[in-house]
Amino acid sequence: MIDRDPITSAIASLDTPPLEPRFAARVAARARLELRARARPPARGSSFFLGMGARLVPALLTLAALAQTAATGRTAAKIYARVEAAPSP
Amino acid sequence: MRRQVPGAFDEVYARYRETIWRFLRRLSGREGVAEDLFQDTWLAVARNAHRLREDTQLLPWLFTIARNKHRNGVRFRLFDRKRREQASAEPAAGHAEVEADADARRRAAKVAGAFARLPEVYREVLLLFFEEGLTTESVARILELREDAVRKRLSRARSELARLLELPEREGK
Numbered sequence: 016m017i018d019r020d021p022i023t024s025a026i027a028s029l030d031t032p033p034l035e036p037r038f039a040a041r042v043a044a045r046a047r048l049e050l051r052a053r054a055r056p057p058a059r060g061s062s063f064f065l066g067m068g069a070r071l072v073p074a075l076l077t078l079a080a081l082a083q084t085a086a087t088g089r090t091a092a093k094i095y096a097r098v099e100a101a102p103s104p
Numbered sequence: 105m106r107r108q109v110p111g112a113f114d115e116v117y118a119r120y121r122e123t124i125w126r127f128l129r130r131l132s133g134r135e136g137v138a139e140d141l142f143q144d145t146w147l148a149v150a151r152n153a154h155r156l157r158e159d160t161q162l163l164p165w166l167f168t169i170a171r172n173k174h175r176n177g178v179r180f181r182l183f184d185r186k187r188r189e190q191a192s193a194e195p196a197a198g199h200a201e202v203e204a205d206a207d208a209r210r211r212a213a214k215v216a217g218a219f220a221r222l223p224e225v226y227r228e229v230l231l232l233f234f235e236e237g238l239t240t241e242s243v244a245r246i247l248e249l250r251e252d253a254v255r256k257r258l259s260r261a262r263s264e265l266a267r268l269l270e271l272p273e274r275e276g277k
Contacts, residue, residue, distance in 0.1 A: 025215045026234045034125040042143045049150035
């Protein structure tokens with residue numbers, strides 16, 4: 016229960032002009048636009064590319080690793096061939 | 105509102121828009137400033153509704169946004185100092201409605217002028233506690249203070265308003 020002392024009465028007596036209805040309606044309309052903007056799902060294109068990227072990146076990394084391994088293998092084979100061909104001391 | 109149920113925002117707006125308007129209008133003391141703050145508050149409500157938790161108390165949350173909008177406004181910092189300077193320098197010109205009784209008009213103008221001369225931190229705590237009837241716990245949450253700090257601020261705010269109104273102070277609260 017609010018105590019009706021002079022301070023409480025004084026504050027309660029403060030006059031406040033009412034909220035203008037048309038202004039209130041405009042604010043509500045703008046706020047609803049904000050809500051709709053937040054609720055909109057992300058563009059389908061962007062999720063497609065994200066999905067593709069998620070699959071492509073590991074595949075590219077695997078290919079790069081295989082290529083590097085193959086190159087290393089060829090180099091090793093060349094070195095071995097030279098060693099085989101070189102006359103023995 | 106958190107789950108973006110259709111119509112939830114409209115219901116909240118219809119229920120609390122007058123309350124938030126009254127708070128901002130009395131806190132800022134100026135129609136134009138209050139209108140800007142009112143709009144900013146409800147736009148922030150719409151943007152942040154998805155962050156509401158199940159246990160969030162809606163009205164204190166709304167007051168927190170409104171109060172922060174008021175405090176953070178750059179215009180507020182300039183405005184509040186100027187408003188207080190003007191309120192001190194000029195005869196109190198309240199916004200009381202016209203009444204037949206001249207004494208009542210003078211009293212209303214005196215109250216409005218005294219309230220306008222209070223610092224913003226006193227006005228907000230008096231409005232939240234006495235006008236909106238919130239508990240000290242809720243007020244503390246809105247103002248981001250401890251409860252005992254709220255009680256002290258309330259006490260000082262009451263004393264200051266009583267002094268400006270030339271009323272005898274009351275102990276307690």
